[in-house]
Amino acid sequence: MRTYAIVVFGATGFTGRLAAAYLTEHLPAGARWAIAGRSARKLEAVRDGLDLPDLPILVADSSDPAALAKVAASTRVLITTVGPYLKYGEALVKACAEAGTDYLDLAAEQEFVDTMSVKYRDTATTSGARIVHSAGFDSVPHDLGTYFTVGHLPEDVPITVDGVVQTSADISGGTYHTVVNYLSRLRQWRTAARARAAVEGQPEGRVSRNPGGRPTRRFGLWLVPFPGVDGQNIAYSGRLLDRYGPDFTYRHWIGTRRFPAAAGIIGLVAALLVGAQIRPLRSVLLKLRDPGAGPTAEVRARSTFTVTFHGTGGDRHVVCRVSGGDPGYTETAKILGEAAMSLAFDDLPRTAGPVTPAAAMGDALIDRLVSAGITFELVEARQSEPRD
Ligand SMILES: NC(=O)c1ccc[n+]([C@@H]2O[C@H](COP(=O)([O-])OP(=O)(O)OC[C@H]3O[C@@H](n4cnc5c(N)ncnc54)[C@H](OP(=O)(O)O)[C@@H]3O)[C@@H](O)[C@H]2O)c1
Structure with missing residues (x-):
């Protein structure tokens, strides 16, 4: 049993803040979620801005695999807006693939998507993690x-x-x-x-x-x-x-x-x-x-x-x-939030490993x-x- 339905990693950034604000407004009542990032101080400021004093904060740097593994294991779905993904992204894909955690990013860097699809395909397919790249306006x-x-x-x-x-x-x-x-x-x-x-x-x-x-x-x-x-x-x-x-x-x-x-x-x-x-x-x-x-x-x-x-x-x-x-931002935050809620709460076709929004969520995400x-x-x- 995971502690959270959804965690937003990178909640202190421009798009991460918008995604956290979207979830604040639209998550079903009682859903447990958290914001994550590398700076506790900045995360506290985001939490104050959301006016959610009890919202849990998880601190992890993208260069710290042990901290990322803990974040990945704590949630069913992980959103990451920590980019550039080629620079910061790989360790979190690995952590989610190993933990069987559904993963959503905003990667538009084709090289990153290709490399992750090769390196973590087998691990994610075995663990059941759905790895969904480009879950914003792209693509x-x-x-x-x-x-x-x-x-x-x-x-x-x-x-x-x-x-x-x-x-x-x-x-x-x-x-x-x-x-x-x-x-x-x-x-x-x-x-x-x-x-x-x-x-x-x-x-x-x-x-x-x-x-x-x-x-x-x-x-x-x-x-x-x-x-x-x-x-x-x-x-x-x-x-x-x-x-x-x-x-x-x-x-x-x-x-x-x-x-x-x-x-x-x-x-x-x-x-x-x-x-x-x-x-x-x-x-x-x-x-x-x-x-x-x-x-x-x-x-x-x-x-x-x-x-x-x-x-x-x-x-x-x-x-x-x-x-x-x-x-790029208002609709991307909406799309990312709805995709996370779809993976967390909808009855979807059974998929695992690297998947696209259409293959993983299809009609359910269109309806949302x-x-x-x-x-x-x-x-x-x-x-x-x-x-x-
Ligand atoms: N494809 C699309 O549709 C789409 C749309 C929008 C954005 N994006 C992509 O989303 C990404 C974020 O964009 P943005 O404008 O929101 O960027 P941003 O405002 O610069 O935010 C970046 C986030 O990454 C965090 N971060 C940086 N280094 C970190 C590290 N070592 N460990 C943990 N967190 C770290 C930052 O934390 P601090 O606050 O502590 O610095 C911040 O929360 C970019 O790659 C962008 O291309 C894609």
């Missing part, structure tokens, strides 16, 4: 939106889905640091992806993939390929879930109405990519934003996201849409997010035009 709306779209297409046919992200949001200092550090490790990223592909392979008789793309104009928008963890996680859902059919392809895009905006996105990514490779430039880039702070409540209140999914399977074409408010104000809708359904 839940995309992963569940694709799952929702596939559910509106025929079974046992090849399926293609294009997901187009449109957002007006800003990012936090912690996310900015994670992105810059991550872009400096392209070689390690490719090595980790190859190692994972060698271990995982494709399911018997089926294939699921996330090929790259080129900037293009489709669906009335300028589309820029959106490489990274979302497409990879969705392709993994396609491998885990037979419902995605014998031949599943997902492409992930950023969409914008104006060509100069598309060109600006390409220019910004190229500048960060080049700057991140050169150590002195990387130091300058990292000094541009400090970790610990993020968009103000006013900025978050005006921010929105929409992901539109164009899916084709057999003779049917559907357009589905997932939309909500500020993706809809109740929490995130929209999932079928916008259009028609016979698809025959392919050339």
Whole structure:
């Protein structure tokens, strides 16, 4: 019997504080939970801010495996917002995999997800721990939106889905640091992806993939390929879930109405990519934003996201849409909190080891997010035009 249903590790950070505040408002009455981090003093300040004087505090540094093992063993579900995950994350994945504790993070670092999936697959599968990476805006709306779209297409046919992200949001200092550090490790990223592909392979008789793309104009928008963890996680859902059919392809895009905006996105990514490779430039880039702070409540209140999914399977074409408010923080804290409550309290399909939100929680998490104000809708359904 575990002491807590849910522990939030990193509750003193920008996103961790929001996740703790969300749980304070939405946990079922009587649910036992705790906040965790490396500084008792800062955790006490967070607890004061939540106005929960009896909320337990667990102190652990991510470099202290014994302390992390104690935290992992104390709870059924552990949320961690301690990033960059490549720097701080591994010991906690190991602790949860060994303790059979369900684990949720916000990792957008594909190299981290790939490496953890290889190293702790067997341990987590044996202990029963569900290891769910990228349980925030990356990758839940995309992963569940694709799952929702596939559910509106025929079974046992090849399926293609294009997901187009449109957002007006800003990012936090912690996310900015994670992105810059991550872009400096392209070689390690490719090595980790190859190692994972060698271990995982494709399911018997089926294939699921996330090929790259080129900037293009489709669906009335300028589309820029959106490489990274979302497409990879969705392709993994396609491998885990037979419902995605014998031949599943997902492409992930950023969409914008104006060509100069598309060109600006390409220019910004190229500048960060080049700057991140050169150590002195990387130091300058990292000094541009400090970790610990993020968009103000006013900025978050005006921010929105929409992901539109164009899916084709057999003779049917559907357009589905997932939309909500500020993706990076307000909605991420909501998604993370609801995912933790889903793992802790919902009747879910039996899974273990590295799993995606769609495979681990699927319909139960969609229902929760809809109740929490995130929209999932079928916008259009028609016979698809025959392919050339
Ligand atoms: N993918 C998404 O959708 C998404 C959305 C939002 C955030 N994120 C990711 O989430 C992570 C956190 O972002 P953020 O903006 O909340 O960052 P942040 O404000 O800098 O918070 C980082 C947290 O990590 C803690 N920490 C740092 N070093 C530690 C250590 N050695 N041991 C224990 N705790 C330690 C910090 O504790 P102290 O307070 O004691 O320093 C703080 O609680 C980033 O990796 C970001 O990329 C992802």
